[in-house]
Amino acid sequence: MTQPDVGRIDGLTYPHGVAYMAGRFLPMSEARISVLDWGLLHSDVTYDTVHVWDGKFFRLALHIERFRRSLAKLRLTVPHDDDALRDILVECVRRSGHRNAYVEMLCTRGISPTFSRDPREALNQFVAFAVPFGSVANARQLKEGLHLHLIDSVRRIPPESVDPQIKNYHWLDLVTAQFHGFDAGAETVVIKDMDGNIAEGPGFNIFAVKDGTLYTPERGVLHGITRRTVFDIAAQEGFAVNAGAVNEALLRGADEIFITSTAGGIMPVSRLNDTPVGNGRPGEITQAVFRVYWAWHNDPAYTLAVDYDGDHHAR
Amino acid sequence: MTQPDVGRIDGLTYPHGVAYMAGRFLPMSEARISVLDWGLLHSDVTYDTVHVWDGKFFRLALHIERFRRSLAKLRLTVPHDDDALRDILVECVRRSGHRNAYVEMLCTRGISPTFSRDPREALNQFVAFAVPFGSVANARQLKEGLHLHLIDSVRRIPPESVDPQIKNYHWLDLVTAQFHGFDAGAETVVIKDMDGNIAEGPGFNIFAVKDGTLYTPERGVLHGITRRTVFDIAAQEGFAVNAGAVNEALLRGADEIFITSTAGGIMPVSRLNDTPVGNGRPGEITQAVFRVYWAWHNDPAYTLAVDYDGDHHAR
Known part of the structure; x- marks a missing residue:
């Protein structure tokens, strides 16, 4: 099979x-x-x-x-x-x-x-x-955190050119950044928008945690379903969320960083370029969001079961 | 066949x-x-x-x-x-x-x-x-000129995101502009870059002619082979060429406009939005460039003949 x-x-x-x-x-x-x-x-x-x-x-x-x-x-x-x-x-x-x-x-x-x-x-x-199922992060990276590089040499295609809410395959900016990141020893990369603020990475949104608040870019990025699920989890758990411009200083000064994607869920970042994020291990809020995210995968409110044995699927 | x-x-x-x-x-x-x-x-x-x-x-x-x-x-x-x-x-x-x-x-x-x-x-x-062989312009448009619309609602993907010298399929900006143009009665469209200067259209470069000089955008556009051929024709024929920023005023005040593509060659523009270009017919310099362009298609210096009867192609 x-x-x-x-x-x-x-x-x-x-x-x-x-x-x-x-x-x-x-x-x-x-x-x-x-x-x-x-x-x-x-x-x-x-x-x-x-x-x-x-x-x-x-x-x-x-x-x-x-x-x-x-x-x-x-x-x-x-x-x-x-x-x-x-x-x-x-x-x-x-x-x-x-x-x-x-x-x-x-x-x-x-x-x-x-x-x-x-x-x-x-x-x-x-x-x-x-x-x-595929994931942006492998098993080790999910446990220990990803090594992420912020790449300055290429900017995310701006919303003035392509509406990022149309989920699209215009990825050459992201692919180019990936190669630049690989050259520098990165496991994955995040790029900036045309204004110099943080945008997104290849197939994922990014969150920075600072003093208990979650920050994530709002403009010029795909509004991912996993990103939205983080908002829903934060509402349930009582974490404040600020969706708006995220500048480089905020990202570099974050206590925690994680990335979100349907391909992998909630994935911690332990290094940004050559600097540990926080204490260099997945942070507490990241882990809390991670746990709720996967718990919801057993909640019928969020799921639809496949009937593998039937001739047709479950309704 | x-x-x-x-x-x-x-x-x-x-x-x-x-x-x-x-x-x-x-x-x-x-x-x-x-x-x-x-x-x-x-x-x-x-x-x-x-x-x-x-x-x-x-x-x-x-x-x-x-x-x-x-x-x-x-x-x-x-x-x-x-x-x-x-x-x-x-x-x-x-x-x-x-x-x-x-x-x-x-x-x-x-x-x-x-x-x-x-x-x-x-x-x-x-x-x-x-x-x-396909062409951006049909037979009538090649003879009488295209109706081109300058579309303001979407900007060409900037070179900071995707290097336009890598010939690429990132066309959603151009496709979106096409639909906006069709809604407005256009036959084809041209869009601006992030700085508000003229960029290019779906699959073609653009030239404006003013007082005998040819102007064409240089940055943030594909350097088309037909565009380059226009430079070569201009050098032979003694037309001045200015490859650099082309603003909207220059385009709107042009004596002649034509577009260039491997898919169609040299194609005159007779209307820009709702205004005739020059006298509303293909201009003299456009026609001169057109003639040399097609004449060169019989010049062995620029061509390679296909041997359709042989088992293998001509060398």
Whole structure:
């Protein structure tokens, strides 16, 4: 079940998983889009990702809502209502057998039958897939904290250019920063916005904790579902949250730093560039948020169980 | 020969053409990349496009040189030297039979065998294809001039975020501007940079002509091969060229405006928003540049002929 797939055309190894496209469920090695799709050739595509932990989707409805908002802003159309969308995602997971899964839904502009350059004439394409759960941080980093580098040489694409609330694949700024970070010994990186304030990293939001208050950037970053979950946890636990401009001094002077992503959850940062964060170990508030975050993964209020044995998924 | 292909998986119609990937030549309907390829999921990919007119490549060496520079900046590797790359492109065109072709070479980050998020572990993927020649402007627009709208609501992704000399697919700013322009009756659009100066449009550079001098933006835009060809034509014909910041007043007060792209060449603009440009018809300098541009397509100094009858291409 967990054997990787090998592509018939390219001979490449793909993670075990199941994709849905053009009305069919396919192994990951066969889930391929045309090289002419504007989703590739213009990155004219939006997406959302949700995870399954211990057989249960986490906050799926929020992800579908956000996907709908992204689609509307890009004038993309998916031929499935919310229930049908949910059913497709659940079925991908059920067929994959994965108890811990990373699930992605995406919609590309597609191509027009005449290969016209006019995006209005393209036939939008919906794809979903479920693969093994992946994390920004590995097991050691989750326990001991990540080594994060603040990279100054590249700035996050500004909201004046691309609306960050449209979840998008415009990542060359982040990829470039990753390479600069790797050169400097970083495990991952965070970059600034055009004003010089802290923005986000490759696939995650960032939080600084100072004197018991949580600070996180608000403008020019994706409003992640995990970021929102931290707000909800903070409200329950009585932590103050300040979502607004976070400057470099605040980050460098933080008592604790953690990053948040559907791909990994709440991940502590123990070093910023070459300096320990706080006492160099995951902080107390970070650990408290971490514990509630994972506890909520067993709360039916936040989860949807997959029925792996049924012919169809649980409702 | 010019029948469109219909995809076996998706039933979609693809333009007739030939692609090269994973060591094989394929019809366009079968040229597909994995939905897990970071070229799609992070737009972590670069490309170049070159055209064939009347059976001859135009300035192919310049496009291959630029592709090499883009690859190096993104730390992507293609397993073909320049001669092999040229041979693949020529063979795509030869097999397609197209006398007028749009030819694209691209290299994606690929995927890593473990689906690791580390771009250093991914296996880069090279793809090339030849499809029928396409143009930003249709026949009427080429003759009478395009209706161009300057769009203020979105700004071109700045060079601080993504180096525009890495030819990239980060187009959501341009696509958003296109939709805003279509709403306003535009045929195509041009957008500004973060400083409020004129930048570029979807797939083209822009030139304004004032008092016999050509003005074109320099910073924050792709240095297109057609743009460079205009510089070369201007040098031959004795037109002055000023490559630097172009503000809105200069564009709005221009005697002539034209746009340049491998997809269409030299294309006149006859209306800017709701105002005629000059006398509302393609200007004299625009027409002079246009004539030399197409004349050079018969000059062996700038072209490489495809041998459609041979088993292999012409050298």
